[in-house]
Amino acid sequence: MLPAMSSILERINKIAEHEKVTISSIETRINASKGVLSRSLRTGTDISSKWLTAIVENYPLYNAEWLLTGRGEMLRDAGDRFTVKQISKLRADRDKDVQRIPLYPMAASAGIFEIIASEQHLKSIPIEYIHIPRMPECDGAVPITGDSMYPLIKSGDIVLFKEVHDKTNIIWGEMYLAAIKHRGDSFFFSKYIQKAEREGYARFVSANSHHQPVEFPIDSIRALAIIKATIRFQSSF
Template identity: 40%
Template sequence: MVSERIGLYIDKKGISYYAFENSINASRGAISKAVKENKSIGSSMLEQIMAVYTDLNPVWLLTGQGEMFVGNEEMLLNKNIETYQLKTDNAMEMQQIPLYDIEAVAGLVPLFQDSKSQEPIDHISIPHLPKCDGAVYVTGDSMYPLLKSGDIVLYKEIHDLKNEIFWGEMYLLSIDMSGEEYITVKYIQKSEQHGFVRLVSQNKHHQDKDVELGKIKALALVKASIRINAMH
């Protein structure tokens, strides 16, 4: 079954089902359930998988013939870690940073309000990082190519929005959009409008947007990002 081979591929890559589903814009559990229950996966989803994971041999995926990876070579996994430190940051020798599922905790607001009661899906240990409160998977392409869907961002919570914003830095934030929570990663710059901030994307296809400071319900400074690459 195709779903079984996708499960083998995910295991070989060493990534979680959550990260895999995020990277192909699939709903939570869509792939893991299909693999566990040996169910078929739609053609549009298969096309998305092959578009994102170009090292996956489509012949092997669809027929089981040949090798799992394109080029008939074993894969090496490499983690790219980018840090975004302030001059005032003190690097920590080692820390256990909890990795949270935003969907499971129902958004950043409840996560930041009571993180101790939330169950992380894993912990991340990277030496010599500044103090971080947690980590989450990124979705969307607003910070592409710096960040892409499926990357992990590690953050430090900001509680005093009026006085603790460092202009021009990258933030993970929750915005109230007509009663709905909108979670994104953006640069925050000063706005020409009083009481507003300007949200700026790395991706030039996204326009800058001024939002009321009061609409920001949760804010965290991005301290590092992790991207898992597969190399032949």
């Protein structure tokens, strides 16, 4: 067993108790097979580091240092240092003195369909609310996984978004969350959207140069939200 793994298992169980959910629900959120966590809790066997990372990314309100080492408080508090970076400020945007922005879980299996697609929006239950002053109006926030927009957005950052209901209102060159369904495959990513040379297509471009641009028909976009700002916690992971 890895050092202190039994203590980590106990802390995962505390997260489940605090969230008032089952371990099976946590497995679903982190896109793990049924039994990956519950089996370890029952037998005391090691949990793969990728599942610990997934817990950190999908439960951003919990102190990662506490989960991994037991040091500090279980929940992040005002003492955690974080930075808010505004990504998009359009001419029509009006800052609000303060707003209560719902924070949604970002399980890989759920994708954006349960978060920003209009027909699903009411079915998504926020895990918390973020109070942000002097920021353009936002519809929600989600933690991001992956490195396609690194270094602007890194895995674990929280992005604040504003839904786009009409795809003809895409502002070329801005950064978006997009859910795509094309030729039977579904994709979800955060990227810049540029106008493609092909008529009726959009070009999705990463900040990370290791990711090649891709093009999809605009009609394949199932849900879209412009990224207004990011939140990055500075506490040690």
